[in-house]
Amino acid sequence: xxxxxxxxRFEELLRAxxxxxxxxxxxxxxxxxxxxxxxxxxxxxxxxxxxxxxxxAPGCTSPDMATYYMTNRSCPYSKSILxxxxxxxxxxxxxxxxxxxxxxxxxxxxxxxxxxxxxxxKFFVACIDMPINRSDWHVGYYKRQMEKKIxxxxxxxxxxxxxxxKLRAAIAExxxxxxxxTEMGELRKAENPVITGYEFHVMQxxxxxxxxxxxxPLLRETLEELKTREPEPKPWHRxxxxxxxxxxxxxEFTKMLEMCGAMVVADRYCFGSMPGREEIEIRxxxxxxxxxxxxxxxxxxxxxxxxxxxxxxxxxxxxxxALEYGAEGxxxxxxxxxEYWGYExxxxxxxxxxxxxxxxxxxxxxxxxxxxxxxSGQLRTRFxxxxxxxxxxxxxxxxxxxxx
Amino acid sequence: MAKQKxxxxxxxxxxxxxxxxxxxxxYMGDNYIEKTNIMDRREWRGFxxxxxxxxWWLGTWGKMSGLIMRDPIRMVRAFWRYxxxxxxxxxxAMVDRWTSGDRGIPLRxxxxxxxxxxxxxIDTIWKLIRADRHFGETKWTERTIGFDYTLPKHIMFxxxxxxxxxxxxxxxxxxxxxxKHYGCYYIDQAVSTGIPQDMxxxxxxxxxxxxxxxxxxxxxxxxxxxxxCDANMMDxxxxxxxxxxxxxxxxxxxVTPLMYDDPTTKELGVHEIxxxxxxxxDQFGQKFDWDAFTEGMRRFNELNIHETxxxxxxxxxxxxxxxxxxxxxWRIYMYQQGANKHFEREAxxxxxxxxxxxxxxxxxxxxxxxxxxxxxxxxxxxxATCWLYQCWGILTVINxxxxxxxxxxxxxxxxxxxxxxxxxxxRSPMRTHTVGGNRHILMMFETxxxxxxxxxxxxxxxxxxxxxGCQGLLEEEFRKHTxxxxxxxxxxxxxxxxxxxxxxxxxVNDYMTTVLHExxxxxxxxxxxxxxxx
Numbered sequence: 006x007x008x009x010x011x012x013x014r015f016e017e018l019l020r021a022x023x024x025x026x027x028x029x030x031x032x033x034x035x036x037x038x039x040x041x042x043x044x045x046x047x048x049x050x051x052x053x054x055x056x057x058x059x060x061x062a063p064g065c066t067s068p069d070m071a072t073y074y075m076t077n078r079s080c081p082y083s084k085s086i087l088x089x090x091x092x093x094x095x096x097x098x099x100x101x102x103x104x105x106x107x108x109x110x111x112x113x114x115x116x117x118x119x120x121x122x123x124x125x126x127k128f129f130v131a132c133i134d135m136p137i138n139r140s141d142w143h144v145g146y147y148k149r150q151m152e153k154k155i156x157x158x159x160x161x162x163x164x165x166x167x168x169x170x171k172l173r174a175a176i177a178e179x180x181x182x183x184x185x186x187t188e189m190g191e192l193r194k195a196e197n198p199v200i201t202g203y204e205f206h207v208m209q210x211x212x213x214x215x216x217x218x219x220x221x222p223l224l225r226e227t228l229e230e231l232k233t234r235e236p237e238p239k240p241w242h243r244x245x246x247x248x249x250x251x252x253x254x255x256x257e258f259t260k261m262l263e264m265c266g267a268m269v270v271a272d273r274y275c276f277g278s279m280p281g282r283e284e285i286e287i288r289x290x291x292x293x294x295x296x297x298x299x300x301x302x303x304x305x306x307x308x309x310x311x312x313x314x315x316x317x318x319x320x321x322x323x324x325x326x327a328l329e330y331g332a333e334g335x336x337x338x339x340x341x342x343x344e345y346w347g348y349e350x351x352x353x354x355x356x357x358x359x360x361x362x363x364x365x366x367x368x369x370x371x372x373x374x375x376x377x378x379x380x381s382g383q384l385r386t387r388f389x390x391x392x393x394x395x396x397x398x399x400x401x402x403x404x405x406x407x408x409x
Numbered sequence: 410m411a412k413q414k415x416x417x418x419x420x421x422x423x424x425x426x427x428x429x430x431x432x433x434x435x436y437m438g439d440n441y442i443e444k445t446n447i448m449d450r451r452e453w454r455g456f457x458x459x460x461x462x463x464x465w466w467l468g469t470w471g472k473m474s475g476l477i478m479r480d481p482i483r484m485v486r487a488f489w490r491y492x493x494x495x496x497x498x499x500x501x502a503m504v505d506r507w508t509s510g511d512r513g514i515p516l517r518x519x520x521x522x523x524x525x526x527x528x529x530x531i532d533t534i535w536k537l538i539r540a541d542r543h544f545g546e547t548k549w550t551e552r553t554i555g556f557d558y559t560l561p562k563h564i565m566f567x568x569x570x571x572x573x574x575x576x577x578x579x580x581x582x583x584x585x586x587x588x589k590h591y592g593c594y595y596i597d598q599a600v601s602t603g604i605p606q607d608m609x610x611x612x613x614x615x616x617x618x619x620x621x622x623x624x625x626x627x628x629x630x631x632x633x634x635x636x637x638c639d640a641n642m643m644d645x646x647x648x649x650x651x652x653x654x655x656x657x658x659x660x661x662x663x664v665t666p667l668m669y670d671d672p673t674t675k676e677l678g679v680h681e682i683x684x685x686x687x688x689x690x691d692q693f694g695q696k697f698d699w700d701a702f703t704e705g706m707r708r709f710n711e712l713n714i715h716e717t718x719x720x721x722x723x724x725x726x727x728x729x730x731x732x733x734x735x736x737x738x739w740r741i742y743m744y745q746q747g748a749n750k751h752f753e754r755e756a757x758x759x760x761x762x763x764x765x766x767x768x769x770x771x772x773x774x775x776x777x778x779x780x781x782x783x784x785x786x787x788x789x790x791x792x793a794t795c796w797l798y799q800c801w802g803i804l805t806v807i808n809x810x811x812x813x814x815x816x817x818x819x820x821x822x823x824x825x826x827x828x829x830x831x832x833x834x835x836r837s838p839m840r841t842h843t844v845g846g847n848r849h850i851l852m853m854f855e856t857x858x859x860x861x862x863x864x865x866x867x868x869x870x871x872x873x874x875x876x877x878g879c880q881g882l883l884e885e886e887f888r889k890h891t892x893x894x895x896x897x898x899x900x901x902x903x904x905x906x907x908x909x910x911x912x913x914x915x916x917v918n919d920y921m922t923t924v925l926h927e928x929x930x931x932x933x934x935x936x937x938x939x940x941x942x943x
Binding site for chain 1 (some may be wrong): 602604608609635639647649650661664665674677681684844872875877880
């Protein structure tokens with residue numbers, strides 16, 4: 006396939022948190038608001054005068070300072086973010102919007118203030134308490150947490166306007182971005198797609214880490230380009246897989262998988278588009294903030310949501326999406342030392358392989374990985390073996406069909 | 410057999426001392442059977458105290474025999490089916506470890522405290538077995554339900570006629586306390602399902618018991634919780650199929666806020682209590698009895714008043730009647746179980762011993778350092794605080810997990826009562842000081858000051874992600890608080906293979922000799938191999 010016009014530019018944007026577009030937004034007077042977790046409503050941080058930026062630490066291979074503060078037994082994602090902060094990589098931030106959601110991430114966010122990492126006088130870290138259960142009451146609680154922990158300090162410190170009109174405008178912009186990303190993502194459903202998993206991953210990442218108003222024109226143009234893009238004469242991949250799990254903010258991971266012959270057709274992981282790129286619907290009688298709270302509470306498939314309903318819904322979601330996108334197998338990954346995904350990975354694998362509480366079973370490959378693509382040799386071997394097993398399954402199924 | 414390395418004269422000095430069992434240094438390490446922490450004979454505490462202690466030892470065996478006799482066939486089947494149950498045959502040895510070095514008043518107060526726990530455990534195990542479907546349905550099966558073991562049971566006061574059991578407490582949590590090797594087997598079972606081994610080992614043991622299908626099958630519903638930490642919350646997902654009978658039983662998540670002292674989260678804590686009550690009302694078909702609940706909380710308040718009175722003694726003087734380990738387990742156990750006859754009875758007896766110490770200015774513990782133990786302690790090295798005292802004269806006055814759920818619940822106003830109960834539920838062991846912000850973990854310094862300590866023993870559970878995340882913070886804060894001697898004591902919570910007890914002792918020994926330049930009180934305890942012990 007012909008290279009996408011903006012792909013190299015997108016890749017460049019992913020080389021640093023303080024990329025060209027972020028610099029431009031800051032120069033234009035926008036407040037740079039960092040966040041780390043999918044429970045933080047990014048749309049709230051993209052209200053007029055602000056830009057929400059999900060933090061990454063590209064190329065962080067040796068988080069020495071962070072290891073002193075968090076030991077070598079802590080989540081490498083959190084440590085890498087902290088390391089980058091020590092290096093001055095987030096000096097442009099005006100606030101960090103955190104959460105007491107995963108303990109390690111919360112510790113990392115507190116270090117921003119404890120160690121005085123951001124040299125801006127008004128910089129602050131806000132921290133919301135996320136509900137674990139889900140109901141209409143919890144939506145209200147979530148909304149009140151946002152009002153008290155995000156809206157109030159940002160209004161007080163920086164005078165940000167969170168009026169209904171401004172929030173609706175932010176939702177409209179967010180929805181457009183979601184439509185574009187979703188449309189791009191759906192192109193992966195084709196038997197011979199015009200987009201690779203790697204390209205999609207890159208575009209999803211820039212949509213999270215760049216100011217929306219600056220990245221939207223580029224994404225719009227790329228979508229149009231994709232609509233007329235000629236696919237390869239025949240599918241380049243040997244198998245179609247879905248990837249689920251913890252943070253993958255390094256597109257090299259997807260590239261490595263695809264070099265093993267496995268096209269990533271569905272991305273249900275932190276930093277992925279499923280869930281995360283669904284449009285926010287404002288229902289009748291709802292305020293914009295009501296809609297945001299409802300949307301982010303119910304559209305989140307983080308393993309921390311408790312209770313049988315949420316537990317089953319998460320497995321069902323993976324199963325449904327795998328079928329919808331034609332994935333032949335699922336790769337479930339967990340970040341090393343991640344307690345949520347360490348448990349969830351094992352349960353997902355058991356339930357999906359066995360077909361417990363879902364209509365059928367799916368082939369599964371479980372991996373544990375570091376933040377960067379270290380140990381890629383071992384991973385490549387695992388992926389190649391998994392791709393081969395999927396191919397064998399396909400051949401055997403075809404033979405069985407012929408025999409029948 | 411143990412090798413006697415010291416003569417009678419070296420050990421006791423005189424027959425008078427021997428008769429009283431008095432010197433703190435009696436070369437106790439000489440009596441350990443090689444490669445174990447088990448003595449070759451009962452600890453000599455002087456004529457009177459040895460006889461007193463022996464009486465309790467017989468009593469423990471008597472109570473255990475009584476458990477078997479309640480329904481011998483059912484109990485034998487339970488022993489056959491549940492590997493963990495055989496661990497409780499080590500109970501008398503556990504009592505010996507917990508009272509090791511005790512003389513006089515502490516020996517008596519500790520036995521009363523331990524008696525409450527042993528009696529309550531026997532009742533609880535019996536309630537589990539009698540209701541267990543694995544051995545046939547009984548009238549108790551539907552009336553006995555499971556609570557996650559980190560979820561206090563106080564709301565069950567409002568459902569008279571129903572029993573709640575912290576279902577992992579005896580099959581999982583207590584097991585390495587009985588015999589340190591028991592946890593390892595279940596950890597291996599959990600890891601065999603794909604869960605990484607570098608997680609906290611406590612939830613791994615819980616999951617391992619589920620993997621082996623060794624939880625009693627009781628009731629028609631189960632209450633899970635997010636207490637105390639991320640790993641324990643996630644193990645609910647791993648145990649869901651087993652504890653719900655593959656989805657046949659209703660499961661409710663009883664959640665407590667993580668930022669529990671933030672006023673904006675109070676409404677969540679209260680809401681979750683009402684939700685849990687509503688869930689149980691639906692399950693039982695019985696309305697919540699507010700009068701019974703209020704009465705239960707009144708009794709629990711009394712226990713908490715006893716407890717906080719004792720804390721006053723620990724903080725302000727040396728008239729301390731209980732040793733560190735009995736105090737710690739009594740507190741955590743009593744908080745978890747709520748008020749019941751065993752704890753109510755023994756609380757009064759224990760307080761009498763405290764009163765005696767105060768009235769007669771008896772100072773039973775001859776310490777060199779008063780220490781606060783912070784972070785979560787090890788279960789397989791439950792008697793580490795006894796060792797600290799006997800070997801180095803470090804008296805652990807109080808520990809982090811004791812300082813939980815001590816607020817007095819208002820009994821007059823229903824809204825206030827629920828609000829107080831929310832506070833009580835959110836301040837549970839292993840959680841109060843480890844989640845919800847760094848300020849909670851940093852309370853160690855003001856706590857050490859309050860309890861008049863000159864030393865902080867910082868437990869280092871290598872599987873705890875919450876504590877690993879604040880290691881640097883602690884190191885920096887230690888340097889700012891030079892008035893305290895602060896030392897790390899490593900452990901792996903439930904897995905004695907990862908950090909053996911000898912390793913924990915070595916780290917302490919190094920600190921005491923190289924930093925504080927102190928000589929041990931009892932040199933025979935400094936370095937010994939107990940790798941094959943209990």
